[in-house]
Amino acid sequence: MPLDTGALADGIRPEIQHIKRPRILLDSTLDIGSALAAARRSLGLTLDEISETTRVRVRHLEAIESGQFDQLPSRPFTIGYVHAYAKALGLDADATAARFRTEHPSPDDEVLRTPVGVRHERKSGGRGWIMALVAVAVVAVVGWNVTRRVMAAPTQKAAAVSPTHAAALAQANTAVSGPYTLNAPLPAPPEATAPAPYVTPVAGSDATNTVAPKSDVAIALPFAPQGHIYSSPGAASALIIQAKKSISLEVRGPGGVVYFARELAAGEAYRVPALPNLTAEVSNPASAELFEGGISKGAFTAAQMPLKTVG
Secondary structure (H helix, E strand, O other), X not given: OOOOOHHHHHOOOHHHHOOOOOOOOOOOOOOHHHHHHHHHHHOOOOHHHHHHHHOOOHHHHHHHHHOOHHHOOOHHHHHHHHHHHHHHOOOOHHHHHHHHHHHOOOHHHOOOOOOOOOEEOOOOOOHHHHHXXXXXXXXXXXXXXXXXXXXXXXXXXXXXXXXHXXXXXXXXXXXXXXXXXXXXXXXXXXXXXXXXXXXXOOOOOOOOOOOOOOOOOOOOOEOOOOOOEEEOOOOEEEEEEEEOOOEEEEEEOHHHOEEEEEEEOOOOEEEEEOOOOEEEEEOOHHHEEEEXXXXXXXXXXXXXXXXXXXX
């Protein structure tokens, strides 16, 4: 799955983006990192200016120029950084990224590999049996209630017959001698009487409006696993970051130590370790949802957010 670098490219400052620069080409006799460094120096730009334009840290840019790609978080991030670096220099970003893949081939270009220190949580195999047992229990309870109602219906009808109607039936069943006489008709039983006419409620009327107003109370949604859940070795905190859409997630600690760096597909999640002073960086804040104690705290409000996991 290709890395989304739109946030890097869109973050170029307008005053730098519209500066006319001479058309340059990468030196084909140098490796990709050295060629980018030479192109930057030919334009008179510093690493700090490139970092401010691309939102890529200076130490990551230095690693690219020196060819120390093992110092970068992961290969998808590395390709994204090279792409943004080339675009900031006015180069063909796609061609530069393709040249990097050619000079540094890796099978991970087709299939992303799980970063070191990350393990998959096992999915419970008995979940289907649990759901089946719950369904059987619900059907049994509903069937029992329906049976009780059907059995109790004749008794309720017999008890509902009015005394007047019962007396009339007893008088009609009494044997009489002599010629039969036609008496007044029996009163109708209570269940045969006509119901009151139905009045359709009118929305907007103060006198007849019976429509209940909609509730404005927000319901906190619980965490629902929809894909792989990643975690780091050690104790886990109560925080979980879940991708609503495909995003790139990087979790760092003090000193820039990277604990997690990966592109999450929609529904995949990462369980944050119980460590202090962690920072999460996502490519699209609106597509990253934070859960604490299994309850949603809403989407990220910024691309970089501190994570309070202890204390």
